[in-house]
Amino acid sequence: MNDLVTYRATPASATSRFPAHPIAGLAGTSFKHEHLPAILDEGKQEGFFEVHAENYMGAGGPPHDALTRIRRDHPVSLHGVCMSIGGPQPIDKTHLARFKALVDRYEPTLVSEHLAWSTHDTTFFNDLLPLPYTQATLARVADHIDEVQVAIGRPILLENPSTYVVFPESTMSETGFIREIARRTGCGLLLDVSNVFVSATNHGYSPLAYLAAFPLDQVGEIHLAGHARQTDDEGDLLLIDSHDGPVADAVWKLYDLVIGRCGPMPTLIEWDSDIPDWPVLRAEAAAAQAILDRHARTFTQEKIRASR
């Protein structure tokens, strides 16, 4: 069993503006502006907060004020949504510079992006769009991740996508593609267990088989989210990665299994639309924390046994 792999928190050097809050083994939630008063009311939370980088790319105002307050007392994970790492066109240098500025300013404990694309030509589609898995796209994505990691001076975590279509031109499995990306670039992985469940259902494979093939030793963070149900052209179940409700029971079971294998990982509850009141979101994170804590005890006992 591998050690509890997470990226080190940025060391609190003399130039740091914020304390280095540890994130290992913690559950966290998406940070939503409307929750700020409730969060500040309760005082320092046990968990971490994840923010979408693009929401903090304005010059000033309430977003930066809120993130500064949150970052002072909690570990923060910076989650990029629009870098278009999986697209065929070059990374947008202006956007990368903005991203780097946020990493420098807020010293996030975790930094992540998606295996997807969202911009083509000049149009921004505001969705995480899929790509074929071939030697050519592998080389391109690896180049893009190298470029991002060089720019920000640290490794990122790359998130597995939820998808609805396949590309007949693909020559590799998604897990094979992701494994090779991590090997070539040294990036870590953000394992979205809900995305695994959604994609597995949509494409008719076993989520357990996917997880067995996934390089779990590279994982530095987990995502959990709610999904919605539709049907495909044949009338079969098609799951939509909607982030608009509680985590499904089947996903909690998969999550328990993953944590049993890779140890307590920072785990985010993603909830991005139909956002509930703060206590509902906090309770969902507490459910993840309970699973993390249960496995943490086992992992500690195993370590003690191994050291004897």
Added chain:
Amino acid sequence: MLPAELRELDRSVQSSYAESFAPALLDPGRVTPAAVAGPHGKAATKRYNVYRNNVTASLINALAAVFPATQRITGTDFFRAMARFHVRATPPVSPLLFEYGRDFPDFIERYEYAQSLPWLADVARIERAWLDAYHAADAEPLAPQAFAPIPPEHLGNTILLPHPAMRIVRSRYPAVTIFSANRGRDPFGQIEAADPEDALVTRPKLEVVVRHLPPGGAVFLTHLMSGEPLGAAASAALADSPSFDLPANIAGILAAGAFSDVKFGG
């Protein structure tokens, strides 16, 4: 591989999946891209439509987030239909969605079904300015006593530096009253206002404030923003509105935090 072949490979990556996948996302007239399929020989129409829906709905939601009062005035169904036309014709060119919708007020002005609401575009312009003020750079506004040390003979040559959040929206309609009535969640009565209203949008600290400018105020501020000295700006305002009140306007812009620095005697 020969350099020509490398270039060929490069081009094939460039032009393949995104080129095939992207055009139909915002164009319902196009068929499902040939590059995609369902698993195990399944069809991909409804599957690809998930992406179409995600893209279109999320961009409509982005406009609704920028223009909440506009949506409240028109009702959700009207707004979403109007926004759908705009999203398809003018999708965003930046991943920063708080920059989106700059062309939306002009679109509203031309939109066939909004002709009975002639002030709607101006309300949308105030909302767009509100969001710009919200995200603008932080700066300390001028203190209320900033004019005190300026000798009277220098007052006419004084130049003011606009606060980064300050915006002006001029309207031939009572746009400020309509904006204010529809921005909150509270119910409101019949709107009696009928006169033109110019808006001053500021954010001296963290809160965005929208004010109704007095006669000549917008002309005065527009001239000051372009770097003209106080005397010239006041003359322009007086020429525009004989009732322009200079002391009251100066007190007003200081109270609003519209400027961040003052230069005189240079």
